[in-house]
Amino acid sequence: MNFETLKFERDGAVAIITLNRPDAANSLNVKMSEELVKVATHCDSNPDIRCVVFTGAGKMFSAGGDLVSFSAQGEAMGEYMRYATTGLHAAISRFTRMNAPFLVAVNGVAAGAGFSMAITGDMIFAAESAKFTMAYTRAGVSPDGSASYFLPRLVGHTRAMQLILMNDLLTAQQAKEWGLVNEVVADDQLMPRVMEVAHQLAKGATLAYGEAKRLVADSFSNTIETQMEMETRAISGLVRYTEDAPNAIRAFANKQKAEFKGR
16 A cells, blocks of 8 residues: 555554654645544454554654644645544544554654644654643644543543643553553664564454454443443354354363464
8 A cells, every 4th residue: 555644564463653754744634634544444344454564754752633724725734634634533433443452652742733643642652852732722723633531531531621722742651550551662672662562463353453442442431330231242252253252262171372364
């Protein structure tokens, strides 16, 4: 797959998506929004992709929205931004609900929509030099890119509002302490570490990962009874409709190593 604003690669069952506008700080414009939907749909649709890694080219992860392109729209700015966010949101929805685990490797500054995209990962890894800032209100706008959904869930209401209103600049270590990232890794070890985890997950229970992702995504809007019913349907469905779950259960019962094929 060839893109103008992204780079898409495969390493076996692992797909690697790289924001690829380094000269524009990997900022989001309409073209990138459109291409994110396309690549997210491909990753969600292709059963051979069993883990996805998401990162940025160059020194920055992403500076957020491309304010230069937004400003150039004049009176059509609002419509242009609506179109850009619609594509971004569709991509995030697919990454969140697809079967394949979605790993984010934050290689530098993540600001605005870059911050938002960074915290959508099922697991999030940050280089030691990475920094995080919401930045939206500094430009007179409110958050997008699912930040108002994920941020309060990760850090709580009080800290979420602090980040949104005050635009604090967090180091990678502070982001880890606040619960925004799973691991902080030396800059030159970021991608090797993320790919190590990605290949480990790509050999795992892909369909079970997908059910778990969707259960967690819906957990805050369901009652406990609804959530438990969805758990029942998910776990029994995996046993009834997939090959991996019953084969793995039999393997464990026979004290053998389970092998998963994503089927």
